[in-house]
Amino acid sequence: MKNNMELSPEKKWEQATIANNFIFYKVMRHNPDVCKELLEILLEMEIDHIEMRGEETVDIDFESKGIRLDVYAKNNTHAFNLEMQASDTNELPERTRYYQSALDLDDLNAGTDYKDLKTSYIIFICVPDIFGKGLGKYTFENTCIEDSNIKLKDRAYKYFFIAKNYDKLLDVEQKAFLRLVISNESTSLFADKVSKLVDNAKQNTQWRKQFMDFQHYMSQSFREGKEEKAVEAAINLLKMNKLSPEEIAQAQGLPLEKVLELQKEVLVNA
Numbered sequence: 001m002k003n004n005m006e007l008s009p010e011k012k013w014e015q016a017t018i019a020n021n022f023i024f025y026k027v028m029r030h031n032p033d034v035c036k037e038l039l040e041i042l043l044e045m046e047i048d049h050i051e052m053r054g055e056e057t058v059d060i061d062f063e064s065k066g067i068r069l070d071v072y073a074k075n076n077t078h079a080f081n082l083e084m085q086a087s088d089t090n091e092l093p094e095r096t097r098y099y100q101s102a103l104d105l106d107d108l109n110a111g112t113d114y115k116d117l118k119t120s121y122i123i124f125i126c127v128p129d130i131f132g133k134g135l136g137k138y139t140f141e142n143t144c145i146e147d148s149n150i151k152l153k154d155r156a157y158k159y160f161f162i163a164k165n166y167d168k169l170l171d172v173e174q175k176a177f178l179r180l181v182i183s184n185e186s187t188s189l190f191a192d193k194v195s196k197l198v199d200n201a202k203q204n205t206q207w208r209k210q211f212m213d214f215q216h217y218m219s220q221s222f223r224e225g226k227e228e229k230a231v232e233a234a235i236n237l238l239k240m241n242k243l244s245p246e247e248i249a250q251a252q253g254l255p256l257e258k259v260l261e262l263q264k265e266v267l268v269n270a
Contacts, residue, residue, distance in 0.1 A: 009215035013208055017184045018198050019127055019163070022211050024084035026204075027197045028071045029053075034197065035073060037190060039080055041173045042123060042161060050075050070099065079103045079118040084181075088130045096122045096140075096158045119155040125181060129162045136168035136178070137161050230254050231262065238266045 007015070016023045028035040029052060036050045050073040070083040081099045085092065103120045112118075131138055140158040144150035162168075166178035176188035186195045201207060230252040237248045238259075249259040 009212045012215060013202065013211055016198075016202065016211075017181075018194055019084060019086055019181045019184075021084040021086060022214060023198055023201055024125075025071060026201050026207055027194065028082065031197060032073070034193060035071060035082070038177065038194075039073070039082065039121075039123075041171070041177060041190065042125075042159065043121060044171065047078070048075060050080070072103075074103075074106075074118060077118055079107070079120045080123065081121070082123045083125070085124050085126045088126070088128050092124055092126070092130055092160070096124070100156055100158075117155070120157065122156075122158045123161070124159070125161045125163065125178070127163045127182060129164050130160065134165060134168065135162065136165040137174075227254075231258070234259055234262055235266060238263050 012020075018024055018027065028038065032050060032052050035052070036047055039050070040047050053072045070081055073080045073082070081103060099122050100120060103122075104117055107117050108114075129135075138160040142152035142154055142156065144152070161174070161178060163178040163182040166175050166182060169175045169178065173188060173190060176186075176191045177194070179185055179187055180191040180194060184195075186192045231254070234248050234252045234254055237243050237251075238245075243251070245259045245263055246256060248254075249256040252259075
């Protein structure tokens with residue numbers, strides 16, 4: 001049976017659930033009322049209103065460094081950054097740092113004083129337990145290392161909700177949503193609402209095309225990265241001078257002509 005990495009873009013689209021970051025982004029970005037309700041569930045607080053990012057800038061853009069599919073919302077006093085993460089990319093803590101700076105910069109560009117910066121919430125909904133401690137939720141705020149009772153009070157919070165550990169959560173609504181993420185099983189009215197919006201999103205032909213473009217772009221990037229690593233390995237093997245070009249080509253999955261070309265470069269630079 002093929003794993004998800006081997007599925008065709010069409011099959012991935014057919015099987016996509018709210019756990020798919022592209023689908024999650026589209027559903028939340030284009031349904032602010034649902035996004036607001038989800039934020040209220042996750043943060044266990046009432047939010048009077050939210051405004052989504054003024055323009056949709058997180059579409060397929062081949063000129064950008066990467067493709068961000070995070071949801072940015074704010075109101076007069078709070079800013080929220082929300083993202084679905086199906087796998088552990090080993091850089092999520094660093095990404096919260098980047099998102100935090102982006103939220104603050106947005107405020108400061110609008111002429112806000114430091115004291116009036118919005119209270120910020122960076123929220124990752126993760127399928128795997130990236131910290132491996134078995135919790136359903138990990139919450140972070142800045143505290144003093146010498147005395148953990150002293151809080152920095154910079155009003156910057158970071159949350160990681162772990163769908164895999166949904167049964168460890170006490171809040172019923174949080175548990176129901178994360179269960180939808182991990183198993184696509186709906187056990188609450190809100191989960192029902194989200195599930196229907198996912199079905200509607202998958203009927204949108206424009207979004208389907210964007211998803212296909214996104215998948216082709218990611219596949220191309222993966223292939224280029226894989227080839228780059230193979231070339232680097234081939235150069236190292238050529239420098240060791242223990243394998244023939246034919247053996248290196250076979251081991252690294254490169255054309256023999258490419259390895260012979262690399263061999264000439266290695267000899268010239270020796």
